[in-house]
Amino acid sequence: LVPFDLTQSEGELLNGIPSTEVTVTYHATQSNAQAGTNAIAVPTGYTNLSNPQQVWVRVEYAATGCYKVTGLDLVVNPLPVLSQPDPLTLCDYDSPGDGVELFTLEDSEPGILNGQTGITLTYHLTQSGADMGTDQIFSPYGNVANAQTVYVRAENDATGCVETITLDLRVEPLPSPAVPLPLEVCDDDNDGFALFDLESRTLDILNGEPDVGITYH
DSSP states (O other), rough: OOEEEEGGGHHHHHTTTOOOGEEEESSSSSSHHHHHHBBBBBBGEEEESSSSSSEEEEEETTOOOEEEEEEEEEEEOOOOOOOOOOOEEEOOSTTTSOOOEOGGGGHHHHHHHHTTTTTTEEEESHHHHHHHHSEEEEEEEEOOOOOOOOEEEETTTOOOOOOEEEEEEEEEEOOOOOOOOOOOOTTTTTTSSSOOOOOGGGHHHHHHHHOOOOOOO
């Protein structure tokens, strides 16, 4: 249930009839509209009683009293249903250490829409921009902070109904391994081959850096 401004329909209803020549009233039932009784008191803020709902409009000439009644349908369309997406995460390969990468914002769409179709997503710098459809950003997008929150506007292509959601962009630092000393063993049989314990250099390579895994290839 939402408030409607019923008077927004008057231009279409009057179809060129000067508003100074007629009285327009809105009624919950057709019988009231026919009788000209129990008009809706505040037509600019009428909350529907059901969805959909039909209200009735009475247009009456002030000079003659002649009138006509017509129906007006009130329909509340659902908002797009959005799922909170996982952050978009990139490694800091481009100019390592600056925390800036180029993001393909559309990579978030499967997580946001969860299989829905008929909804257009756009991306914005601010919440107000997402609400109003301004401050739009485009892929490839270079983040201006790390982490950064951008705002996603989802608009139903058929109804124009809009919902918004946030999307986080994160740039992860690259590991900074230390260069280990060479591994050396004696060649007991002079064939140029030996067994090396590669993992014996793991702690040296990590150099105390947390949350880093090492594999050998």
